[in-house]
Amino acid sequence: MPTNFRPENLVKLQMQNSKLQKLWEGVHSLAGLMVMVMFSVMFSMATNLQELDLSYCSSLVELTSSIQHLNKLKWLYMSYCKSLKILPAGMYLQSLDHLNLRRCSRLKILPDISTNISTLILDETAIDDFSFIFRLKKPINLGFCKTKIEKLWAIEQPLTSIMTMLSPTLKRLYLSNIPSLVELPSSIQNFHNLDILNITECINLKTLPTGINLQYLRDLDFTGCSRLRTFPDMSSSIIQLYVAQTGIVEVPFWINKFSKLKYLNMKSCSNLERVSLNIYKLNELSVDFSDCGALTEASWTDCPDNLFSEVSTHFICLNLDPEALLHQRPFVFEQLIMSGEQVPSYFTHRTTGTSSSLTIPLPSTSLSQPFFRHIS
Numbered sequence: 001m002p003t004n005f006r007p008e009n010l011v012k013l014q015m016q017n018s019k020l021q022k023l024w025e026g027v028h029s030l031a032g033l034m035v036m037v038m039f040s041v042m043f044s045m046a047t048n049l050q051e052l053d054l055s056y057c058s059s060l061v062e063l064t065s066s067i068q069h070l071n072k073l074k075w076l077y078m079s080y081c082k083s084l085k086i087l088p089a090g091m092y093l094q095s096l097d098h099l100n101l102r103r104c105s106r107l108k109i110l111p112d113i114s115t116n117i118s119t120l121i122l123d124e125t126a127i128d129d130f131s132f133i134f135r136l137k138k139p140i141n142l143g144f145c146k147t148k149i150e151k152l153w154a155i156e157q158p159l160t161s162i163m164t165m166l167s168p169t170l171k172r173l174y175l176s177n178i179p180s181l182v183e184l185p186s187s188i189q190n191f192h193n194l195d196i197l198n199i200t201e202c203i204n205l206k207t208l209p210t211g212i213n214l215q216y217l218r219d220l221d222f223t224g225c226s227r228l229r230t231f232p233d234m235s236s237s238i239i240q241l242y243v244a245q246t247g248i249v250e251v252p253f254w255i256n257k258f259s260k261l262k263y264l265n266m267k268s269c270s271n272l273e274r275v276s277l278n279i280y281k282l283n284e285l286s287v288d289f290s291d292c293g294a295l296t297e298a299s300w301t302d303c304p305d306n307l308f309s310e311v312s313t314h315f316i317c318l319n320l321d322p323e324a325l326l327h328q329r330p331f332v333f334e335q336l337i338m339s340g341e342q343v344p345s346y347f348t349h350r351t352t353g354t355s356s357s358l359t360i361p362l363p364s365t366s367l368s369q370p371f372f373r374h375i376s
C-alpha cells in the first residue's frame, strides 16, 4: 500500500482467496506480520467501510471484536471460510444487510446481529440455535440448507406455527437435507411475496399444501424430495419448476394452468408414468423427462385438433413409444436421437451405417411446428 493511502475513505475491501488467518488483532504467522499490522491500523480508521469480502479465506479462524466499529458495513461475505470458528459476540453491526456464511462448516454460534438484516445465508454451517430468526424484522432471503434448523420444530413447536412467526417479508427461502420435514404447511401462503422456494433433498417430504396460489412465485425447486408423489399445485405463476428425482407419478391435466412455465425438470423421476399432453398448450416450454424409466403413457384427452399447428414445444422425452405417438397425431420430428441396433420399422426413409450413430434425414420443419425429440 502506498504510504499516502487513506483508509478512512475505504468503502469496499475484497480479499477473497487470501491466506488471512486472523483479522485486526494478533498475528499468527511471522510472514503475515507486516500485513496484519497494516490491517489493524487500516481497519481502525476504515469506519466508512460498507462492503467486506473475505470469501474463500480458508485459513481465517476468528474475526475479532474490532469489527464492531464498522458501523456502516452493509455487506459481509464470508462464504467458504472453512476454518472460521468464532464471530465476536458484540459484533452487532447496525447497518448490516447481507451476511453470507455459506460453508463456514466449523461455525457453531451466530452472535447477535442487527435484526434489520435482509439476507442471511447460513447454508452448511454448524449453527444449532436458530431462534434468532423470529427476531428478524424484514428478512427477504434466508438460506438454511444442510443446517440443523429442524431443531426449531422438532423440539420446540410445529413447523406450522414457526411459519406464522416469521415475518411475511420473506421472498426467498432455501432449505435442504432436512429429514424431519414431512409436510409443508399451508401457512407458507403467509409469505405472499415469495418468489423463490427451494426445498431440496428433503427425503421425507410427502405433503404439499393445495388450494394456495403464491402469486409472485417464479422458481420452485423440490429436487431430490424422493417421497413427493404429487405434482405441486401452489402457484400458477411459476416460470421454472424443478421436481427432478421426486416420486411424482403424473403430470396432471391441469398443467396448462401454469401459463408462464418455461422450464420443467423431471429428470430421473423413476415413478413418473403419465404426462398429460395438455403440456403442449404451454408455449416455449422446455421439459426434461430424461431417465424417467416408467414413463410409457402420454394422455391425449382434451387436446384440440389444431393444437399442433399452434405451439412450439421442446420436448425431451425418454421411453415413450414413438410409433404409438406417430399413429395418433401427425408429429414432426426435428431431431431424433435413438440408441439400439435397428432403425425402427415405421421409418420410411432409411439409411444404413456401420458406426454406432447414423443420421436419418428428416423433412425440414418450420419452427412454428411442434417437434418431438426422442432419446432412448
Ligand SMILES: *[C@@H]1O[C@H](CO)[C@@H](O)[C@H](O)[C@H]1NC(C)=O
Residues within 6 Å of the ligand: 094, 095, 114, 115, 116
Ligand atoms: C433498523 O432500521 C431502522 C430504519 O429502517 C432504524 O431506524 C433502526 O434503528 C434499525 N434498527 C436497528 C436495530 O439497527
Ligand SMILES: *[C@@H]1O[C@H](CO)[C@@H](O)[C@H](O)[C@H]1NC(C)=O
Residues within 6 Å of the ligand: 145, 174, 176, 198, 200, 219, 220, 221, 240, 242
Ligand atoms: C436450489 O438450491 C440448490 C442448492 O441448495 C441449488 O443447487 C439449486 O440450483 C437451487 N435451485 C434454483 C432453482 O435456484
